[in-house]
Amino acid sequence: MSKKSYLFMALVALAAVLALSACGSKTNNNASSPSASAPSGSASAPAAGGETKEITLGAKNFEFDQPDIKVKVGDTVKITLKNESGNHGLAIPDFNVNIKNGETATFTADKAGTYDFNCSIQCGSGHDNMTGTITVE
Ligand SMILES: [Cu+2]
Incomplete structure (x- = not known):
């Protein structure tokens, strides 16, 4: 058995x-x-973003030429600061960006929202007005 x-x-x-x-x-x-x-x-993923956005942000006394930048969630943002007059820097604290004239920062816009950027160099009387936003949607 x-x-x-x-x-x-x-x-x-x-x-x-x-x-x-x-x-x-x-x-x-x-x-x-x-x-x-x-x-x-x-x-279907690229429909939700994921492109590379190359932005050249011009700065002069005392404003940025693109104060309202818009990108999509998931985009890779390559942003270059170009001073047209004066000496300015670019800081985007939420994305750990702080660059000088001619420099390029790359970051992923991985979170929806509106984020402030500002001039990071004390450039003169209008410095405090040199602000803008990046909207990630
Ligand atoms: Cu400034």
Whole structure:
């Protein structure tokens, strides 16, 4: 009785191995079609942002030429400060940006909201007016 049940278990195990290997090849065939549809799923991601936005922000006495910058959530922002007159810096505290004339900062706009930026160099009488916002939506 025990020998029969052992034989039975061995046959079951063998059958299971054969079934698994048979299923394995079928699973591989099936897996190719879901993976083919996966790129279309990731193709919908760029609709929610993810582009690289290159911005050259001009600064003069005493204002920035783009005081209301708008980007999308997920965008990579490459922002360059270009002084047209005076000596100004650019600080965006929420994204740890603080650059001088001619420098470029890159950050990911990964959180929706409106973030202040300002001149980071004491440039003169109008310094306190040199502010702007980046809206991430
Ligand atoms: Cu300033």
